[in-house]
Amino acid sequence: MEVVIAPADRLARLAADVVERLVRAGATEGGHAVLGLATGSTPLAVYDELARRHVEDGLSFAGVEAFMLDEYVGLAADHPERYRNVIERELVARVDLDPADVHGPDGLAPDLPAACAAYEAAILEAGGVDVQILGIGTDGHVAFNEPGSSLASRTRLKTLTHGTRVDNARFFGGDLDAVPLHCLTQGLATIMQARHLVLLATGRGKAEAVHQLVEGPVSALWPATVLQLHPHVSVLVDDDAACRLQLAGFYREAYAAKPTWQGL
Numbered sequence: 422m423e424v425v426i427a428p429a430d431r432l433a434r435l436a437a438d439v440v441e442r443l444v445r446a447g448a449t450e451g452g453h454a455v456l457g458l459a460t461g462s463t464p465l466a467v468y469d470e471l472a473r474r475h476v477e478d479g480l481s482f483a484g485v486e487a488f489m490l491d492e493y494v495g496l497a498a499d500h501p502e503r504y505r506n507v508i509e510r511e512l513v514a515r516v517d518l519d520p521a522d523v524h525g526p527d528g529l530a531p532d533l534p535a536a537c538a539a540y541e542a543a544i545l546e547a548g549g550v551d552v553q554i555l556g557i558g559t560d561g562h563v564a565f566n567e568p569g570s571s572l573a574s575r576t577r578l579k580t581l582t583h584g585t586r587v588d589n590a591r592f593f594g595g596d597l598d599a600v601p602l603h604c605l606t607q608g609l610a611t612i613m614q615a616r617h618l619v620l621l622a623t624g625r626g627k628a629e630a631v632h633q634l635v636e637g638p639v640s641a642l643w644p645a646t647v648l649q650l651h652p653h654v655s656v657l658v659d660d661d662a663a664c665r666l667q668l669a670g671f672y673r674e675a676y677a678a679k680p681t682w683q684g685l
């Protein structure tokens with residue numbers, strides 16, 4: 422696990438560099454590039470940067486396949502906060518990603534367990550995710566794997582915690598009742614199968630979750646801690662999100678001393 426502490430705009434560029442390298446190379450393991458997309462506000466700066474590179478540098482996403490992490494259950498197909506619509510708006514419509522190549526769990530499916538199984542199969546069929554962008558909730562959730570999630574979990578139906586619904590109410594005009602209670606989410610084991618995980622966190626509200634993620638014991642109580650068991654994780658945090666890290670000084674030194682050819 423590599424921790425990079427830097428201003429938010431630099432973190433967004435670093436994450437965009439990882440995506441650009443993947444997209445230009447075509448894939449990390451043959452076939453075509455498969456990108457894992459996250460929602461929430463933190464990755465938006467990465468999508469802004471990718472959109473800029475598409476326009477200014479000709480970065481093309483043609484042929485890239487993308488998989489989203491999660492989706493609310495029951496939000497109408499045209500609801501602006503349906504994650505599928507958020508990703509369309511924030512990234513897909515701004516680059517040349519083919520919407521038909523962007524997949525998400527179907528929160529409107531009549532048979533939700535079948536939709537979850539189909540989603541797992543689709544990820545496998547695509548050859549797995551090369552680079553997965555991740556955010557983190559204040560309670561340490563990744564995607565919508567709330568505390569108590571099995572570390573071996575697969576895509577499934579979950580209930581959101583009250584805290585997550587309060588956090589996300591800002592996207593629903595502050596109306597807690599408008600935030601769905603249920604979601605479909607890739608499981609922790611699903612996420613762990615991606616070949617490179619790039620997690621971004623900014624702001625003091627994420628400091629405890631980041632401390633647990635990097636330095637806490639691996640535990641379902643802080644689901645993101647399972648990432649400690651992944652061989653290739655980049656944790657990109659600003660000063661505020663890093664303020665509780667016990668070894669922050671060492672992470673800064675190690676990154677400053679890193680050979681430039683190594684990348685993330």
Ligand code: GLP
Pocket residue numbers: 459460461462463464490491555556557558559562563564565585589
């Ligand atoms: C939601 C998403 C997560 C995201 C989290 C934090 O719960 N399902 O994928 O990481 O919010 O979002 P933000 O980046 O807005 O703090």
